[in-house]
Amino acid sequence: MSKIIGIDLGTTNSVSCYIEQGEPRIIINEEGARLTPSTVGFSKDGDRFVGDIAKRQLLMYPENTIHSIKRFIGRQFSEVRSDTSKVAFKIVDIGDDTIGIEVGGKTYTPQQVSAFILQKVKKSAEDFLGEPIDKAVITVPAYFSDRQRQATKDAGRIAGLDVLRIINEPTAAALAYTIRRKSAATIAVFDFGGGTFDISILDVDTDVAEVKATAGNNHLGGNDIDNRLVDWLASEFKKANGLDVSGDRMVRQRLLEAAEKAKMDLSTSLETEIHLPFLTADESGPKHLQTVLTRATFEFLVEDLLRKAIDECEKALIESKLETTEIDEVIMVGGSSRIPKIQEMVKALFVGVPLNKSFNPDEVVAVGAAVQAGMLGGTVKDVTLLDVTNFSLGIEIEGRRSAKLIPKGSTVPVVRTQMVSTVVDNQKTVKIHVLQGEEELAKDNISLGEFELTNIQPAPRGVPRIEVTFTIDTDGIVNVSARDVRTGAQQGITIHSPSGMSQQAIDDARHQLQQADEDDEIGKEAQDLRHSVEKQLFALENFLRDSKLSLKKREIFDTEQALKRGRMALVKKADAEALRELSQYLNNYQAHLKQRVDSAAGGSISVALTGPE
């Protein structure tokens, strides 16, 4: 069986891991790094870069560089309208409230952008492990909705990965914990990343990990802290120079980078200096930003954001019905968990409970995903994973209300059924509207989709018995079906495009990506051949110069012609096949010429070779 890798597809960075002989191995990418920035950049010519190179061009071409795509995946345009101003790339509604990212005249869905990142992760894994990889486990925040999970799976499919399982990030962290710890414990996983916050409370033993409670905020992470600091920097700059730079995307991007760096510095220092020369200019000349941010000011500026994370922890504790004294450890996960103030607040809430910082907060989720992958592949001892749903699921009933079928906190996988009937005589069709959320009124919940059961046999109202079945699988993905009990008919049932991309669109996107990949390969081969032809021409030129005295007139002429032809092929950007032929010819030509010169005394070897035209 081919290897299955675990991937933490993060808002800021992505990490992948593989378990070998019981030990996690973080996959090193082509740049030699353990973390791959979840950033996709496009050059002016439409070339695509992923990871570190893309991150580096963020400042120069913010409009062509997509980051934090996880904030948009599986969501609708109307839900993210307010976030669109926080990023420099263009987010549009491509119809049906579907999000599109417009770059360089092309439009991509968030699933496609995520697929670009996953494709890079896949390639790195293939290089690192030395074999094709087409199966993976991908983690998502516990608070990802059904649509976000589906969309993540679709992104995997576009990238050519069969996503065998989607698991919640805090649960993955707990799995990583199980391979280290050999005894039972009750733990809290505090996962504060770039874009999301999750807290889970679990009972873990050597063979089972049971989620007792989970809470979180899909819109709370290091990015929000950075944005808060950007606003502060802009206001400091305005105070000093009277200039409002908040609307300038390029300036905002520079401020954002400086803000993130300052935030990270303050995790280990008590103050940090921020210096941004030539931030902008007015008639009086260039304006620079120079300021000092102390840890105390930083904490004051972001305390309300950190407080939101603590509020979620309180909710999870209440839901778990546990006292803090019953918790053995709090595992600190995610880059933002390094902030000293949040550690202090966590300690104040979980009084006396040790914070476990022994895991690398950037990598522990990927390690957990790899443990799950190992369990699926049979290389790691099975740990039964009992996760819970984070939203209630229901259907719309009379009075435009929501009837919950699967309440929040139910252990997954779960199956529930509900009988429904018709409301008018001889009704032929029933419409099932699937809802996700805790609200009483249907309109206040998220609509997961609608479907119809058709061809119901004519009968007085209330007589037909229609069994609606809700299933939440181990990926947290919802499937709904309806069956006419009398006839057994189970037809016309589809949840319309739950992730915003149809099967056909996903397949098309995968083919496009494969094609682009093949084109890249061809382009790379031509590039390699150009490079060797350049080297050969250089060597031949040197040979001509050094051996001119030993060469016959005809040989000098032929060599000059060969050089000319070679250079022309390079200028005209000959294709790989022509370059391959040329390279072979130059090789043979110089070898023969050299042999002739070496045996000059005999002077009998002919160098008459015909070259490619």
Ligand code: AMP
């Ligand atoms: P993750 O999603 O787990 O990769 O976390 C990324 C987030 O962690 C980003 O917002 C980073 O700015 C933040 N982060 C990483 N290192 C630190 C640090 N030393 N102090 C504060 N935040 C950090």
